[in-house]
Amino acid sequence: MHARVLKVLEFDKVKAQLLEHVSSSLGKEKIEQLLPSTDIAEIIRALDETDEAATALRLRGHAPLGGMFDIRPSVKRAKIGSVLSPHELLDIASTMYASRQMKTFIESLQEEKTELPHLLQYVEQITAFLEVEQAIKQCIDEYGEVLDHASDRLRAIRQQLRNTEARVREKLETIVRSSSAQKMLSDAIVTIRNDRYVIPVKQEYRHAYGGIVHDQSSSGATLFIEPQVVVDLNNQLQEARVKEKQEIERILTELTKKVAEHADAILMNVAILADLDFIFTKAKYAKKLKATKPTMNNDGYIRLLKARHPLIDQNVVVPNDIELGKNYTTIVITGPNTGGKTVTLKTIGLLTLMAQAGLFVPALDGSELAVFRAVFADIGDEQSIEQSLSTFSSHMVNIVGILRHVDHESLVLFDELGAGTDPQEGAALAIAILDEVRERGARVVATTHYPELKAYGYNRKGVINASVEFDVDTLSPTYKLLIGVPGRSNAFDISKRLGLNERVIERAKAQMSNESSKVENMIASLEQSKRQAEEEQKKAEEARKEAERIRNEWEQKWEQLTAKETELLDDAKRKAAELVRAAQQEAEEVVRELRRLQKEKLAEVKEHELIAAKKRLEDAAPAIEKRRKQRKGNAHEFRAGDEVRVVHLNQKGFLLEKVSDDEWQVQLGILKMKINERDLEYIGSPKVETKPVATVKGRDYHVGLELDLRGERYEDAIARVEKYIDDALLAGYPRVSIIHGKGTGALRKGVQEFLKKHRSVKNIRFGEATEGGIGVTIVELK
Template identity: 60%
Template structure:
């Protein structure tokens, strides 16, 4: 167990006071006040894990229901030795049981949510006794103000009803006296009051005999007597008898409830203990939240690494954070330098953080901190001059150091402040070195401060010791309180004197007494300080760059993940849509094929030509449209500058049909598609080059069904067989375009082509009639066909 002396020197009691302020009941506060560091590694780790669970609950839930808890252990103990509990004590027991039930439900809710792991809280919840029946029994008899209820028993209800009735009778009789004809003259005041638990009226001294009865009291002047008149003595007697019965019944009820408490006395002790433990754990977590503390990792090897640690008792905004590491290759740190630089604060920071961790408290340092579990912590800090023992400062320190040297081992942390101070500098420095050698050689972890220049080279001659100093700003003539590991403290007396205006001649004369070696050491220290500061700045910059890079990487990884998810979803939707389009196309094609087969079976019947043409067109349109290709063509058309003119033949990309440009309307074109006229944007139009007339390949002039159908067909120069084929195709297109009348130009010539065309028209079932053209239509060189 760690000695109380070290806890007192390091002011651990102030830390306990700060933590206790976060407790919600006296049970937890008492436990915190008795808090001492544990020396068993497994116990310390368990305490920190419990505290971390409390922190997790506070982060997720914000608060924990711990109201209404009282330390009812003295009540339970008194019930066990035969004492009767008061109504208020019973009420506190019921309130504590009720609070435990609420807390149990709270923990069970967290357990069912499965958002955080809290095995230690769950374990305590399962150990909590269930005393709900006792709570209900007490609440049925006693209210929250500690008053025994009428409903506590039928007998008590009956007694109190009678008591209220008798008291009402007494009041009525006395009120009749106070309202009497002579009342204002005989009474000091027309009121009813109580003396000796009996109802009385204030009567003037001279009218005492008028009311008779018993005098229970008088005023300070003796002029007023408080008299119980003869008329209410019997009623008052009855009230007193009922009050005695009421008291007896209440005592009986309280005795029964006390007996019930006695039966579960052990369970109450266990319940209070568990509630107090959970309050302590949560108070530690609240303290950690309020002071920006973290849970350190613990080890058995004596290794300490505090990342930007602050002194626990200094305000957060004032404390300077330092990173301190030692305990493996380096087992001792010697901090040198002038006074008031923060050396002692550094010692206390390490000592307090170690004690706090061994108590299961979070430490004021950043994540990544690590501390050791020590069996003993020794501290020799401060001026302990003792007048009573006639000891000087040096003697007082040496008494303490002798005691430390007789007790410490390799599992000890020793903190020396101003080691060897208070005596001759040379002897003090020699003693300091010898004491440090003794503690380091025996394996203890040591931190020491000193202002002796001899100790500045101490760390360079011993591999397990490192020098350190506290930074001093020459410009402001004040310490920065930043710890510099690896750099011994430098005397700044000459620089400070110069800044303060001391003559250069005096300073140079003083330097002549210090010697060459001293100059070289000071120069070396200055160089080390400069190198250290430069390294720290570069390390800070590198750390910031690394954090930025990690942040950017995390953002990019998150964006890539979201992109991949969206890509997969879009691909799935596209495949599903494509599959649906193909399925719909297959169904449409199957329907059309079935209709064509039915037409074939009914060939003997009259099948209209447009039905066959329409079925074929539906079959062509059943194929899924490649929207990507249409979109690509549309984009290409927008990117390609087109010099469109009236009369040009174009393809409408959104419909897949051809048309002719009639006129331009702003940014749109009026397009003739068959018999339809539509306004379309130029981006939806694609210029189509006109097909060239070729004698060797006349079939190239035959337009497909999707081309624009003209009102006349020019067959001049065509051979007879090819002319008939073109005529048949042209009539089909004209019928699809719903033209009522078309013209076929065959020329006059020998008349053979004209005769063949008219014979073909005569046998065509969709030709209503035909005639030669009028004089203005081409005469005998043209046949005008009426379609049906």
């Protein structure tokens, strides 16, 4: 990507925001080097890594990223034989501990069945150096001081130091407390000069104590003298300090050698920690932005759902749906100044760069972005005094450069194309440039003021008009992007609202050409039609959801009925088989009896015996009881408003009106059906409540058996799920359904991870085919 484009689209500001979440200088270095990639496999892997880090943060709330330092210079010095300082060794031990903690953190998540393949691949390469880490921490304290117990020799030397210092101080304290001290000493204290203990003696008494003069005051009135009685002890003290320094040097050398032995592996750990810090920084930034993982493609297709510019306050920015690259490859945005055209342009470009850099984008789940080999942007006032270029000339220099390199793998963003020159020539030039870029197969988004371009999309295949909405009542833009509707100037409406005389406005309208008036009227008609279509679509979507809910209920009841029917049929077959077997056994017994009688009486079987045997055979035949279920007669005379049950559908409804002698129109949910009166059962007066009600703390509490999360951001969805589970528990439900849709699976995965850890959830499973399949999670409550 060209550095100028990155600057124009403010990618550097996104990196600056990323730096606010970094944990170490290692991660900071990676962020400063961050650039968009053009390799789709590399981009998808980077996004997957960010997604895994976001999952880890969601489950644990944080990652152990503290205590990491850039120890690479120290390790390299150790490798070539230098002796490291205590502070350098402390940083190495701290980094070793951080790498060990990170390895444990990721592996523990994996053991809990959380799939983190990319992060696991990183930590599997981390080598733990527990022995080296402990050796350093046992020898050096947190302030960088070598501890006494670092070696037996050091302990003995320091004990000697303390003993000698005590003897020196004792002798000097005796001198200071003597009766002559007040007269001969400037101050009754023991101090240090040149690492030797001395006392402050007045100049005139310099020979009273003998010894060595180490310093004098600025006035020369006081000499700092080491009395002769402590010279030998001070010498011993100096010798002990030299030995201490040598022993410390030996200990540091030993520790440095341990580090040097594993230098390459330690450097590998540092590189991995840098990558992990960078990945988790991206995840933390995504959480702050409420950003989601986009799907990537190589087809030049962009589909952004409720996209927001990441550098605008989330409480102010207006989200927009943007689609480009399938039914049309060029969008021409028209409309007034300050309406949000340039922001829309920058949003498309910046979100593309963010995704290609492995960053989540501030848009709803399910958004999709393309991988472009190059992104070109001509945005803003490019007037250059140094080069004596006008605004138009500067724009043309940029456009010439774009046309030199643009191809079918490019995204091109033009702001105010053709501006800065004669309107007629500028419009013609703008059309020609758009045609050229579009013919090369690039994806193009352009903003313009020229009315000639408002009709551009109507006679060019693959081009669509768009505009930013303007509220004439408030005289302010709404910043909402309208795809398919060219912008209106609104000049007459705004002037009228501001109080311009009606006569002046009518005179101005008369000056407009018929063609311009037709275009403006067409635009107004399109805007009205679009608003009506959006309202109708919203109503249709609500009706579809209600119909889908009823259909799911009916399918579920039909399955239950079929299962019950099968169960009853199997039971009837079993009982019938048992009766037949019993009848066969009885018949065989009768036949054996007849044969016995015939054999005993030589075929002289009397009539009454035959009749008795025949009666036994008849009794042996299984009796099949024929039952006919009769529906209770309707003693009630039906009236409009009655609550009834439709028998053959097993559904409750309300009578609306009688349409014939024996037919009623019945309201079933959102459906109206004609039902024969003989298929209706009277229930009673219509009930107001249609949802289960639980009483909580003296108030009615309504909660449905299902929760629809489709279209929700992850954080909002989890908050709704948590509240809904509590409500369902209060209502006493044993089982509820959570609809999250199929989509990319991110919302489904996050919801199920949350439910698995909820204290009140007994079990979860995907819905059956009739319950919504993998778009629904069935939750059993404790």
